[in-house]
Amino acid sequence: MRGPTAPGITIREATLADVDALVAIFVDVAGEGRWIGSEAPVDVERRRRRMVEDVEGDHAVVLVAEAGGVPVGQLGLDLTPYGVADLGMAVAAGWRGRGVGTALLAAAVERARRAGAHKIALQVWPHNAAALALYERFGFRREGYLTRHYRRRSGELWDAVVMGLPLD
Numbered sequence: 018m019r020g021p022t023a024p025g026i027t028i029r030e031a032t033l034a035d036v037d038a039l040v041a042i043f044v045d046v047a048g049e050g051r052w053i054g055s056e057a058p059v060d061v062e063r064r065r066r067r068m069v070e071d072v073e074g075d076h077a078v079v080l081v082a083e084a085g086g087v088p089v090g091q092l093g094l095d096l097t098p099y100g101v102a103d104l105g106m107a108v109a110a111g112w113r114g115r116g117v118g119t120a121l122l123a124a125a126v127e128r129a130r131r132a133g134a135h136k137i138a139l140q141v142w143p144h145n146a147a148a149l150a151l152y153e154r155f156g157f158r159r160e161g162y163l164t165r166h167y168r169r170r171s172g173e174l175w176d177a178v179v180m181g182l183p184l185d
């Protein structure tokens with residue numbers, strides 16, 4: 018699946034050599050505190066072990082977006098035994114709004130189909146306008162709404178939007 022997408026951006030499957038860079042992006046985005054489920058402080062060793070398992074195993078797909086040979090974004094698909102691919106993604110803050118997320122998501126849809134998944138599913142915070150717009154542009158539908166569902170480290174309870182994209 019290697020090939021140019023947005024100018025200068027390449028999407029490919031991650032290898033073990035990418036793990037440190039991908040964990041670093043994850044830690045930074047978690048540190049922003051408002052886009053993904055994980056929050057600082059991230060248990061880096063645990064995250065690293067999980068990333069290694071995901072890269073090495075058949076139960077997951079990890080895609081990397083590279084710019085000039087440097088990882089600038091990542092997308093993970095958890096291939097559940099019931100045919101749903103659970104998606105999570107993050108683009109490094111300085112690279113957002115330049116088509117990296119679009120390139121990653123296009124590759125993920127193709128990859129999930131190839132893995133035999135009948136659907137991609139995800140959850141997103143209602144305030145994450147960029148992510149909601151990106152997913153809706155790819156045809157994801159809002160399937161549900163979780164009210165006061167996730168306890169944040171601040172003590173707040175956050176809502177989440179449940180989205181799905183059927184592939185069959």
Ligand SMILES: CC(C)(COP(=O)(O)OP(=O)(O)OC[C@H]1O[C@@H](n2cnc3c(N)ncnc32)[C@H](O)[C@@H]1OP(=O)(O)O)[C@@H](O)C(=O)NCCC(=O)NCCS
Nearest residue numbers: 052106107108113114115116117118119141147148150151
């Ligand atoms: C959400 C995210 C992955 C999008 O990646 P990206 O590389 O910025 O996305 P793109 O540049 O490909 O933009 C794709 C579309 O997203 C939407 N979008 C991007 N930034 C936006 C913004 N700030 N506000 C509203 N819509 C926005 C637009 O529809 C855009 O399409 P357009 O360029 O044709 O208008 C990225 O912002 C990110 O990593 N955010 C932090 C982590 C995160 O939120 N992960 C998802 C958790 S569910």
